[in-house]
Amino acid sequence: MNIDKITDAELKQKVMKMMEDADDKVEAIYQAAAMIVEEKNKGLINQLVEQNARAAHDEEYRKRLNLHNLSDKEKQFYEGLKDVKQAITAKQIDIIPDEIIDRTLDDVKKESRILSLVNFAPANVKKWLVGKHSGTAVWGDLTDAIKGELSAGFETLDLEVKKLTVYLVIPKAIRDLALPFVDKYFTAILAEAMQDGLVAGYLNGDGKTGPVGIMNKIESFKTDGTAAAKAVLNTVTKFSPKGLASVRKTLSKEGKREIGTLYLLCNPNDEAEYVDPALYGESLTGGYRNTSFMNIEKIADANVPKGKGIFTMAGVYTMGASGVELNTYDQTKAMDDADVIIGKCYSNGRAVDDDCAVVFDVTKLEEYVLPVQQVTVPQTNTQAAEQSAEPTAEPTAEPTAE
Numbered sequence: 001m002n003i004d005k006i007t008d009a010e011l012k013q014k015v016m017k018m019m020e021d022a023d024d025k026v027e028a029i030y031q032a033a034a035m036i037v038e039e040k041n042k043g044l045i046n047q048l049v050e051q052n053a054r055a056a057h058d059e060e061y062r063k064r065l066n067l068h069n070l071s072d073k074e075k076q077f078y079e080g081l082k083d084v085k086q087a088i089t090a091k092q093i094d095i096i097p098d099e100i101i102d103r104t105l106d107d108v109k110k111e112s113r114i115l116s117l118v119n120f121a122p123a124n125v126k127k128w129l130v131g132k133h134s135g136t137a138v139w140g141d142l143t144d145a146i147k148g149e150l151s152a153g154f155e156t157l158d159l160e161v162k163k164l165t166v167y168l169v170i171p172k173a174i175r176d177l178a179l180p181f182v183d184k185y186f187t188a189i190l191a192e193a194m195q196d197g198l199v200a201g202y203l204n205g206d207g208k209t210g211p212v213g214i215m216n217k218i219e220s221f222k223t224d225g226t227a228a229a230k231a232v233l234n235t236v237t238k239f240s241p242k243g244l245a246s247v248r249k250t251l252s253k254e255g256k257r258e259i260g261t262l263y264l265l266c267n268p269n270d271e272a273e274y275v276d277p278a279l280y281g282e283s284l285t286g287g288y289r290n291t292s293f294m295n296i297e298k299i300a301d302a303n304v305p306k307g308k309g310i311f312t313m314a315g316v317y318t319m320g321a322s323g324v325e326l327n328t329y330d331q332t333k334a335m336d337d338a339d340v341i342i343g344k345c346y347s348n349g350r351a352v353d354d355d356c357a358v359v360f361d362v363t364k365l366e367e368y369v370l371p372v373q374q375v376t377v378p379q380t381n382t383q384a385a386e387q388s389a390e391p392t393a394e395p396t397a398e399p400t401a402e
Helices: 009-021 025-040 042-055 059-064 072-081 084-089 098-111 144-151 179-204 245-251 268-279 381-389
Strands: 119-121 127-131 154-158 162-171 216-221 227-229 262-266 280-282 288-290 296-300 308-312 317-328 338-351 357-361
Touching: 042 059, 042 179, 072 098, 072 179, 098 179, 162 179, 179 317, 179 338, 245 262, 245 308, 245 357, 262 268, 268 280, 268 296, 268 308
Parallel strands: 119 317, 262 296
Antiparallel strands: 127 154, 162 338, 216 227, 262 308, 280 288, 308 357, 317 338
């Protein structure tokens, strides 16, 4: 827990005092985590408590809320959350139902522009086929050689290899609500907890503790077992046809794959300092315009390392989560008003090939300058005649002082 990242000054002071005064520092950390999460989600908690109270006696209002119609498995899971420590100890809710994971991942894709580029495998699938590279049509009989070439175009992605750990706080105020409102809170905080981890894995996963991110090579590993980083292109200075030529050749696999929309991922700081000045320029008619010749969609995210940008496409990376196991912390037994839960999500992900993303040095981008061309307008015969007919003025002497 990084206290320096707490933006609320009053909350930060409370957390620091709690840590200083506590005899049991471990217990204090978890209590502080619960306090931070509850404060952060206070608006959502209060909203759900109010909605729950009104919906209990107003059926029309309840219908307008469009609450999810829970399955029997989901109901059983949320019933267990009412006494989560006992339920988990009894192995009653050790696995989050697949329906909840699928809905959560849908929410994650809606909230995260970066993860909207990812294909998510269904939650109940343990292994998933992903394309390794673009296939090539072959004329001739279906020989063993051709069969081998076709089968080499796919690879099995084992979704149970890596683990993503998330921390969830369930306040007592939420546990007492009707199950559909518990569901709204749980999926909201689960999506929030998973989002940063999934984005980090998609971008820069090392292939050892997580998936292989698009900034790293799929099948090239270092001696420590982590994926080798892709070379950083330092020749992209403009978003012109010539400036993006090498990027387009790589992404399209020398013209064998259609790019469609080109996505540019960057850090928000680099967006302001380098990307926007290069991408937008003043228009002759006033205001600013996109100076690129092709459709570039920019996505700024703090998980992208400063100084680096990434060009990529949608639908070329597959990620999946096969299940989320829940456990409580023994250190939180003294907490009566909230439960801190650790969730281990079995997950993995990979791109179709190394050419589906290009990493470049964003600091090499040059600010767009509107081209200005000086044009000399030739005189007409009438203008020339008029100028020659004008009398030449005699020079006048400057008056001298007496």
